[in-house]
Amino acid sequence: MEPTELSMLELGRKLAAGELSSAEVVRACLARVDRLDGRVKAFLRVDREGALAQADAADRRCKDGKRAGLLDGVPVGLKDLFLTEGLPTTAGSRILESFIAPFDATVVKLLRAAGTPILGKLNMDEFAMGSSTENSAYFPTRNPWNLETSPGGSSGGSAAAVSARMVFGALGTDTGGSIRQPAALTGTVGLKPTYGRVSRFGVVAFASSLDQVGPMTRDVPDCAALLQAIAVHDPQDSTSAPVKAPDYLAELETGVRGMKLGLPREYFDLPGMDPEVRSAVEAATRELEKLGAELVPVSLPHTKYALATYYLVAPAEASSNLARYDGVRYGLRVPEKNLLAMYGRTRDKGFGLEVKRRIMLGTYALSAGYYDAYYLKAQKVRTLIKQDFVEAFRTVDAVLSPTSPTPAFRIGEKVSDPLAMYLNDVFTLPCNLAGLPGLSLPCGFTRAGLPIGLQILGRPWDEARVLRIGRTFEREHDFHRRTPPLGAS
């Protein structure tokens, strides 16, 4: 078996046993990138020298009996909005094309401490705004399962790289589904942790009250292990909770017997839901029932307002967060004779269409005279959506649903219809609005061979249970073991 077929934890064990070296695994990954990424286009930048140097250091630690942990020496990739000292960080945007951060994001520091060589920076929708990675200012990424289709987004590069076995795991960010939807579309596992679980310091912001960093991996145990490495309180992020993370691997294999799992009516009766997605997810829920869980119908009545709420809150915050890209201190500047013209031309040239659309939406929602009707109203509905979940979690331990209403769609299919694109996130948005943890894992394939994702939403800080439910399903199948049909080259 190729070393790149292993999971993170399997590779970690082989590295610890001296059966493989991190350097040879990094070289195998780089060879795979060379062979496949011309077609997949997951990477914005490959850091060969950096990754090899980090692998050598990991191998030395291993030799000295000083491995940093389970993941020491296991190569990973980073969505290109994590600041990396000395390595460009573009956020998928022209406006940051030349930007090199002067420091590492907190999660990058944590990964370096865990010993994972960082293979490179992965493609994304510009500023994480999008669901297909087509909004990258550089190029769209392709779904390894069918190169004509999208890997989803905005963490599409991360999902594609993990799916194509070019990295063992990756970090993404999820503001409205940007980890879970691409995970579902590429047959990988992705977790959005509870808001406040993982530091946002050094992560290019999209919508501050919704953004959360999370792991993207091949299977659930890897997801738990990678989460463990980054779920650390950070005093530099005032929204990072001073709550100690539990051992996410400890109870992973203990099953779902006695758990109550909620099936929200509103998440299955959506018009436009792909019938194959629906039947695969329903089959998965029945299977969890067979494995000992009790299925309980629940209602999340305000779900129907989640999309509208999200598209007021997220653009409003984004319009403010993106004001700093003004050509004054870093990034792109289009020289002009006066200040206003410089601002205008810089931002016109630096930002893509979707980013401009959202800045305008958000600016409008916050404007004098409109604030109460839009932003304030959206915040009130957000509270109602949260309360829906509080109510549901009185009776159930987790909520099950499809991750995305459809499998991977063709590149170009939705790019000119933003509303159709936004609808792709209808199942993932409420989780961000409510600040909950949400997992997506493979639960089947369409007849055309495209992956389907099951979403598990949990109570705040209950990632361990969400992962345990996912693992209980996962080990009954080989969905996560299947590899995309990428051929030799």
Next chain:
Amino acid sequence: MSVADFQPVIGLEVHGQLLTRSKIFCGCSTEFGAPPNANTCAVCLGMPGVLPVLNEKVVELAVRAGRALECRINPVSIWARKNYFYPDLPKGYQISQYDLPLCQHGALEIDTDDGPRRIRILRIHLEEDAGKNVHDAGGGESLVDLNRSGVPLVEIVSEPDLRTSAEAVEYLKGLRDVLVYLGVNDGNLEEGSFRCDANVSVMRKGSTTYGQRVELKNINSFRFVQKAIDYEIGRQVELIESGGKVAQETRLFDAARGETRSMRSKEEAHDYRYFPEPDLPPLRIPPGYVERIERELPELPRAKLHRFIASYGLSAYDAKILVGDRALADLFEKVQAAYGGPSKKLANWFTGELLRLLKEESADLGALRFSAEQFAALLKLVDGGELSNNAAKDVFAEMFRSGRAPGDIAREKGLVQVQDTGAVEAAVDAVLAANPDEVEKYRAGKKQVFGFLVGQVMKAMKGKGNPALVNAALRAKLGD
């Protein structure tokens, strides 16, 4: 009709820099005068992905100011983003407080022509300062210095309770005194660490509805506050009287011309798109926190002023001078305690010699070389007749420079008055014996001769005779 027919209505918005060592949301120094952009980091430069972390000292200082100004301290207050584009504003928004500020509903008492009056304070909120643009750098380029970016400020907003420019100045001085007393602000208008904007409107006397208000900016001295407001009152009255209407606008005070001119109209006013700052949780004041700070509040300037007048019997004029500087007032009380003599006499030494020397030597009260006890000892020497008032001034000047004991200085300079009655009597005898004609004239009723005889005795004693003793001895010997 004239200005006298109109009632001006004035409110002030004061920005004060909080005296912290580091900035409000990062660890950078707040030191004034560092090379451009030396006191900056990723956070206050607004790099991608950075997040604010609140400096706790800022809250402590603001609560101190809030309680001293009789405000309610909100147990929960909210951070907000004020959005606008400007090169000196790195994030494109300023973190401030909007809907729910830290302090509300306070007051500051001031003296007016009609007696003391409470000026209500609407709110005090926290915010970060912006940097500054430098336009005369040459090469046609503008430069940006972000050393001030993230420096902590309080904004203190008064209700429109002020009625004259003189009251506005009185309020502003009172506010500054309080903040400086609290150690919250250095009160420096020129360096911009204490800044003031004024809202000014006029209405016809007897009217109950306020006129259209105009905001005045760039007023950076007490004198300018008065000038800018007076100019603006005159401009508005003239406008109304000539049939015009006051427009809602922001005007800039031009100190060189002594006038205000339009900076931006209502139509050009910014829409700041305030919304709650998602990167900072609400500011929560723990139970007991406000009470602890209250216990540590010093006596405030007005209370001290009243006490100085009441318990030391000082004139309002002297008391105001002493209380104007907390360190000066503290020193006065220390010296008075050690001295125990008449306070008025000590106050004269303070307002006279001490302030004069401080000014002449550009010295700092905090770095005086002599002690309160030495100061008191000097006064006791005068009271005890060992030093003349004039000689004491010389001794004080030397004490001020060297910090040596007043008795030592007086002895060394030979300034100690002769207290020995025997020596005085011997000198008197000698003078009387040497001037029999004058003694005769005196006894014949020519009393003016007494002054001449005193002068002769003093001359004989080389000026060191205690005048009281000399007088008494002369009278006794002359048989009065």
